Amino acid sequence: MEVIRLQYPNEFKINENENIAIALGFFDGLHIGHQKVINKMIEIADKKGLKKAVLTFDPHPSVVLNPKQQRTTYITPLPIKERILEEYGVDYLFVINFSSTFAKLSPETFVREYLIGNNVKEVIAGFDFSYGSLGKGSISTLEQYKEFNTTSIVKEIDHEKKISTTRIRKLLSEDKLEEANRLLGRSYGIEGIVVQGEKRGRTIGFPTANIEPSFKYFLPSLGVYAVTMTIGSDPKIYKGVASIGVKPTFHENHKVTIEVHIIDYDQTIYGETVMVYWEHFIRHELKFDGLDALIEAIQDDKNKAIELLKDK
CATH class of the missing domain: 3.40.50.620 (HUPs)
Structure with a gap:
């Protein structure tokens, strides 16, 4: 073309x-x-x-x-x-x-x-x-x-309403990810580069890939999601749990970041171009009282993501 x-x-x-x-x-x-x-x-x-x-x-x-x-x-x-x-x-x-x-x-x-x-x-x-x-x-x-x-x-x-970009953006901002994906005809994807982060995730048993979007994407609402992901030119589909947010347990007024914990994956992928596909909304971003509560919530998020992605 x-x-x-x-x-x-x-x-x-x-x-x-x-x-x-x-x-x-x-x-x-x-x-x-x-x-x-x-x-x-x-x-x-x-x-x-x-x-x-x-x-x-x-x-x-x-x-x-x-x-x-x-x-x-x-x-x-x-x-x-x-x-x-x-x-x-x-x-x-x-x-x-x-x-x-x-x-x-x-x-x-x-x-x-x-x-x-x-x-x-x-x-x-x-x-x-x-x-x-x-x-x-x-x-x-x-x-x-x-x-x-x-x-x-x-x-x-669709459902007596016009299918439009405006409608899909609204759905993404209202946690209605499955409906947005249905109107897109595919899972919403965001391409980005894996960059260095705070590395706090690996200290609590949930290492994450920090994703810097490659372009000016419209982001779904702040929260936790079940996602699939490709890495570089490898067509293999990986499953994960992702967060879009400001890490309120650790920060105040911090910039929005995207982090993905890839399930059953332990390789270093800094600098790789990845595509994250947003499959299911799990919950809103929360501020926890301490690390124990955070770790428990992340484990629960991971379990939910595994269940939601079982057919992927």
């Missing part, structure tokens, strides 16, 4: 001999609603012999359009989004820098410069996709162009 980063004004033009089917959207999470858009694009491209493309934006438009509620953390940071789309067999990923200047673009200019100008013959997007200054462009305006066909993907519903 070729990743093409675009600015405004757009000076890039695709090879004139290549015609394109393109899926439009921000696609944070690449949840099952997004997957429907991507799969429809692939279906149309294969049927009509077109190149497969996705057009997205970076950063999230809210950084420019809604600074009071700007979204600077992601379920699928751009490098992860790139990997997933490559697995789909996408030929081109267009990433437009969503700047203040780009946000002022008229819908007509956006279509002419970024779609028609790049030989787009099929446009696929969610029913609520908007574009151009003040979001004046919509699926309805796209359908008016004769240079390409437009396919609108209807709202994907």
Whole structure:
């Protein structure tokens, strides 16, 4: 897959001999609603012999359009989004820098410069996709162009509610991990590097890998989780119990950290890139009166994680 980063004004033009089917959207999470858009694009491209493309934006438009509620953390940071789309067999990923200047673009200019100008013959997007200054462009305006066909993907519903990135972020923040994973269509994963920590865990019999996220991820709520994990390029799945928190038993106002106790594993893995998959929420973070109470709770967490992950 070729990743093409675009600015405004757009000076890039695709090879004139290549015609394109393109899926439009921000696609944070690449949840099952997004997957429907991507799969429809692939279906149309294969049927009509077109190149497969996705057009997205970076950063999230809210950084420019809604600074009071700007979204600077992601379920699928751009490098992860790139990997997933490559697995789909996408030929081109267009990433437009969503700047203040780009946000002022008229819908007509956006279509002419970024779609028609790049030989787009099929446009696929969610029913609520908007574009151009003040979001004046919509699926309805796209359908008016004769240079390409437009396919609108209807709202994907689960339990009578729209499946959306906003909904999944809310579920992750409310300890509803299993529901969030169901809407994602996979277990939520966070990639990171194993770094040196305080090494307190090994002194109480529960050594942990301290994970520094590689990208600006949206983190689940503070608490303890049953997780699975891969280490480096090894496809083996390890099981563990993880905490996201500030270690209130030992600290006040300390930064949030991610620690994973890998079950039945005793090797040193500093510097390794790992992927932590968040499978089940166990409990909220607590402040304990002493080490004995903490050790007892961690052992209980480990036992629960083993039970919850028995089918993994």
